[in-house]
Amino acid sequence: MTASLLAAAGLARELAAAVDQLRRITVQVRAHGAATGAGILWTGGESEGRGLVITNAHVVRGDRATIELSDGTAARGRLVARDLKRDLAALEFEPTSATPSAAVRDSPPLRVGDLVIAIGHPGGLVGAVALGIIHGAESPREGRTARWIRADVRLAPGFSGGPLADATGRLVGVNTMTHGSLALAVPAAAVEAWVRRSHALVAS
Amino acid sequence: MSTVLQSLSSELADAVQSAGGAVVAIHARRRIPASGVHWRPGVVVATNHTISRDENITVTLPDGTTAPASLAGRDPGTDLAVLKLAGQSFPTASLRPETPPKVGELVIALGRPGPSLTASWGVVSGVDGPWRTWQGAEIDTLLRLDLAIYDGFSGGPLIDGAGRVLGINTSALARGVPVTIPVATVERAVSELLERGSIRRAYLGIGTQPVRVPESLVRKLELKVDVALLIVSVAPGGPADRDGWLLGDVLLELDGAAVSDPTDILAKLGGDRVGRPLAARVIRGGQVKTLQVTPGERPKSRVA
16 A cells, blocks of 8 residues: 555544544434434533533524434433524533533634534434535634634534534534535634533523 | 544645735725735736726735735636736745646635635546637636635635645636636736737637538538538627628638537637638528638627
8 A cells, every 4th residue: 555545544544533533422402303403512411410512592492402412312401591692502411321522622723724524413314524624714803702613614404503623523613504605613712601601690 | 643634634724824825815896805816926816807997906915914906917718817016025826837636636725805815625526628718718727626616716726735826716717617727827828918918819700609500401512510600690890790791691611620619610719810811611591602701809808
């Protein structure tokens, strides 16, 4: 085998491994029996035996949803926070066993051209993957995080609420909408800030 | 630890960053700006269809500063335009003219539809020989891409995995389907546009449409072909009009070669044909006639 074929084989193997890991933190969200989108295991239940799933507000219309984990087990999810403006929702559930959770990429900042991996469930296909690159870096305003991560990755309905991750499998955003063939994701940093804020609200 | 995946990711970002240093935004139309490439020192290549004014053109450089640019020439045929920038020093694009792209090669399209750089990736899905645009320009290679092109990408480069430019992207040559004009064609156009301001192409002033010649007529006139070109428009005062060509003539041959498609005519109309008479065979009134025409120079039309 030539060096380039070996590299390609290594690439395929690593991609498969990264996708495998990401699938484990991606859940299906169902409401009234119908699959409505994807979600991300934010905390796996180590805190007080409760797990937290982050998804899009438009994926959870009511205040309850069924969460189906990648191992096939289902749990009842209860809406604890929703932000229609940011299109984010948080669901709490009681995991039956320890579940993995998303690792967020803090640094370095994403560059245009960086590889990204999206996981979702388009058209009932569970754990589908789409590969793309960062399309543009929205220049963040002074002291504020960018509003959207724009990625050149072809998503379909069913990817909503699922993870957008970097080449190492770390979470960079929540896939939220498409504009042509462009995917728009809420940056992971913005989600973190939102979870902290809204959890404080829920606790109080 | 995924090392191959990670290094691919950073190599792609490196390629974008290095090539992006020669990609500018062109402000020469309403709505969003388009892209351009710093091709030679002080010379920026852009697309003709994204330049809707000849004056007050500005360019946003990779460092975010804005500079005035002057239009040196434009060519609707290749959809290329050349702008001149004075007194700016920033990198020119690194070109890859010698090895043509291969089917399956990973490529990136860059654009700067504003201050910041944008990218989309894909693969080359087909490479073919020379082809002709609807306005008669010959493009050296037909590159088909499996790649999404976004607003404002026209005029931006298609680059390889090492950041080298393979051509200029435009959405105006194939009904919105992205087309890449290869480096060799761009180089030729840039030289001619810098020298003359336009690209010389011969012109007859006719519009044609392929028609099937009735079998009886084929037999009667002992024709070798049964498809010819019906002349459906004659530009008033144009070369064909001056030389007595008529609406309804059916063109069989031009310069000794059978014609069955409008591009067969364009193939005979290089810039060197201007002023040199061509012989043609037509069917007129049920008879085959031999006509002459002296091509003129294609008027400078503008595609908005």
